[in-house]
Amino acid sequence: MLNFLIILFAISLIYLSVSERFRTYAKLIAAQGILLMGIALFELKEVNTASLIFILAETLIFKTIVVPYLLYSIINRTGVYKVHNKSLLGFYSLILALLALVLSIVMANALENPKIDTVYLTIALFTLFIGVLLVVNHKLIFSHMIGFLVIENAVFMFSMSVGSEMTMLINIGILLDIFVSVLIISILINRIGSKFNKLEADNLNSLKN
């Protein structure tokens, strides 16, 4: 079951890297929230109940409900539904995503250790690469925001890969996730949306030499 969830998570990443509709992004982020909750539920058996509840609440309430809701409100407010300005075509994005997957497998196997779960580490690295690709490859600030959320999910997967012995670190990471995500999304909704048209990253290049 756990492997099934992890594979689904990897598929959601590949889908994310080639999709072009913002509503799909929001749905995929929500789906990843549910998958992460399932993974945490199966994996973190050794942590105390309070921490487990905290982690599950974060993945279910925050990642699955609050963040996608905020993303939908940005989409509705700005009226931008589709990525129309990408640096690379979908086909090349797919090739890059697959290369990232291969690289992640190679790196995770190079880091093989009895105390570290290679499958988690592979997916964590893959998630990180996809997040970075979304930031680099897209020109809309909205896509950059999605890239950041994916990087945060990578952080979560890294936490899972090194086991349940460092609950405090995992909780701090989750608090960061919540706090910074809300902060960034709020700026996106309240400030940038009103001052810049259509949230184009190209509009945010007035600071030059």
Added chain:
Amino acid sequence: MILYYFIIAAILSLVAVFVKFRRIAKAAIITFSLVQAAFASYAYLHLNQTELSYFTFDSLGVVFLLVLSVIFPAAVFHGFRYFKNRITRRFFYYHAALIGLITAITGAYLANEATVVWILVEATTLFASVLIYHEKTKYALEATWKYIFLCSVGIAFAYMGILFLGFTMNQGGFTDLSFSAITNAASLVDPLYLKIAFVFIFIGYSTKMEIFPMHTVGIDANSVAPSPVGALISTAMVNMGFIIIFRIYAALSATPIFSWMNHILLIAGVLSVLVAAGYMLKAKHNKRMFAYSSLENAGLVAIALGVGGCGYYAAVLLLIMHSFVKSSMFFQLGQLYRVLNTMKLDASGNYMRLYPAGALVLIIGMFCLLAVPPSGLFISEYMIFKALIFGNYWFVTVITMLLLCVVVYAMSVRIMHICFSEPREIIHNKYPEKIHPAETITQFVFLMLVIALCFYRPPFLDELIRQGISIIANH
């Protein structure tokens, strides 16, 4: 004592933001600068004392805390001048955020645990973003967005690095992430994990040290933030980034990855100087030029760390002197804007005629930044090149020297244009502000301090630096 410091800072910050009287807000920030100086003195008098379990007054932290305590009152003074003719409620938020920023930076200087440092660094991002957004212009919004976004990505990378470090510590049988525990456990664990942890942490905190690869964060922030804030971001914040990277570097210095870390630092350092030199040649914005100069100096510091030997001492000394010079230059840029009403290089000119005291600061500051004797930076850069040559790093030596020539050319041409040439572009500036020359006193004092450090370094400073760098195993 540090608990009282945090409590007083929180109270003063709340007073500044909620009691909406200018005089009270001014009294709060002046009181805080006195508290800051008193706390720095206390920390110096109680070296190596640990408080609240997570804060240790070690030499490295204390030396930069003392520097901050000297620069901060000047930043407060120039902040008051910045608000002189501005009737705005932002005055209160500005000072509250400033107190928060300095408190978080102070905490990060003294924190002895990787996770505590990480939390405080995140706090600096939030307070700094309030200050960068202060003007509420389109540019300020862009810079703030980029600052928060990139710092958040950086902090996520640093978190992953700490996670790897935590994992390796667990393997070594250690449960906490204090720098001393990392030092003890690091030699027992798999070097590959340490390498990954170091890379992630280095990339993450490069946002704060304003060094390659995530140097762009600081450049935009410095160019948009009010000048006193720019002065603090490009000095106190850069020093904070350095301290964190240095502590991790020192903790891992007894492991087999030591030479590998040196190579990473050398590469990052050379690339930083390269990027700085390239962009300084293109710079058309006065503040951005000085922001790139910070990148260049941070690059030299990384090279100094990477080469080792007397480079360690030179790195700390360079940062101390850079803090004084760069803060005075940013304070001066604030005055330049009040006189010329522009930050565009092409629209700047005749500054020597319009405000001679300010032009003199720019010229002396330029010589200091470019490490021309009798600038104190000459001593530190001399030591860096000495270490490079004695270490047989000929390639790095030649490349760095060539790039520094470009920096010297780019900066001197621009400063001379500002001071002596006619503006190439005419802007509407009907009533240039008359600034009293006495307002430059703090800047002259800082510059003279840097020149004095070329000839004499007080024994207490020398001792603090030597003790600070002694935590490196191979030193």
